[in-house]
Amino acid sequence: MTRSIRLGIQVQPQHATYQHIRETVVELEQLGVDILFNWDHFYPLSGEPDGLHFEAWTELASWAELTSRVELGSLVNCNSYRNPDLQADMARTIDHISAGSTGTGRFIFGTGSGWFERDYDEYGYEFGTAGSRLDALAAALPRIEERWTKLNPAPTRDIPVLIGGSGEKKTLRIVAQHADIWHSFVSPEDLPRKLEILAEHGEAVGRDVSEIELSNELRNRDESVADALLDAGVTLFTLGISGPEYDLETVKHWIRWRDSRNA
Known part of the structure; x- marks a missing residue:
């Protein structure tokens, strides 16, 4: 299966006002990214622990x-924080909100098992x-x-499921069973074994796991690593950016890289 290279930007919801996040989301869609992600936490993961x-x-x-074009979701939802049936209903609702006049939703259900202990303790x-x-x-x-x-109305499409993590015994089995997209931070050297x-x-x-799109992170990596990941089968590349000032120049660099490889 031949897939185009896609770029997903994780707009980390920390250290910025919501007005600035809104403006960043709108600008990223205008720049031409393919997917917008956030993360599912209750406190910042870097910088001031009790920051915005x-x-x-x-x-x-x-x-x-x-937005009207980009797909969107969490990278990733924490399964622990909400009842599974509620998660399904929330996903279906955002799917419909994102459909707009086109009738086809843009929501990606990115999920994982959770790991940030402070979230659990505080909430x-x-x-x-x-x-x-x-x-x-x-x-x-x-x-x-x-x-x-069972939901009425049903989702507008088969909502894509993205699962994050690289544990070999449990996580990859869950990926094989349920994922449309597998996201990890695995190196190009280790990816073939995984x-x-x-x-x-x-x-x-x-x-048939060849149906599963491979996703990997670009932050703190250069084009040589991205090219090696591409050679190993990755087609969805993600980049996390954080407030208070979201770095759109780096995003523009990776948009140019994506477009050159898709040419």
Whole structure:
């Protein structure tokens, strides 16, 4: 399957006013990025720990109204913070909001098992263990997919599922079962081995994993690494940018790289 190279920008919802985030989202769509992501946390992950920060899902509903072309989602939703059926309904609702006059939604359901302990402690969620959180994600995804079949109105399209993480025993099996997109920070050198393991999981669950789009992060990487990831099969490249001043010059650089490789 031949895929175009896509660029997704994670507008990290930290250290900036919402007005500035709105302006950045609008400008990024005008610049020509393919996807806009945020993250699903309650506190900043860098800089001042108690700095400005906004909640992911309500922000995405706003972005769905602000934009008309880009796809959008979290990189990634934390499965622990919301009931699976509620997650499905929220995703379906943003899917419809983002459809606008076209009738086809632009929402990507990016999800993962969660990891930032402060979120759990401050908001009263049980942190558990990495294994228990992955087990909860594995149990949640079938419920989410089933709820999508019951909602009225139904989603406007088969909502793409992006799963983040690279754990070989549990995460990649969940990816093989449920993901349309697999996101990781895996190096170009290690990616072939991870893909072999993913293929083994796909064989076990009866899935052709070549259907799954590969996604990887560009931050703190140069074009040589991006080219190596591209050679290894990655076609969705993400770049995280943070407030208070979102770096759009770096975004423009990677847009030029994307366009040159797609030419």
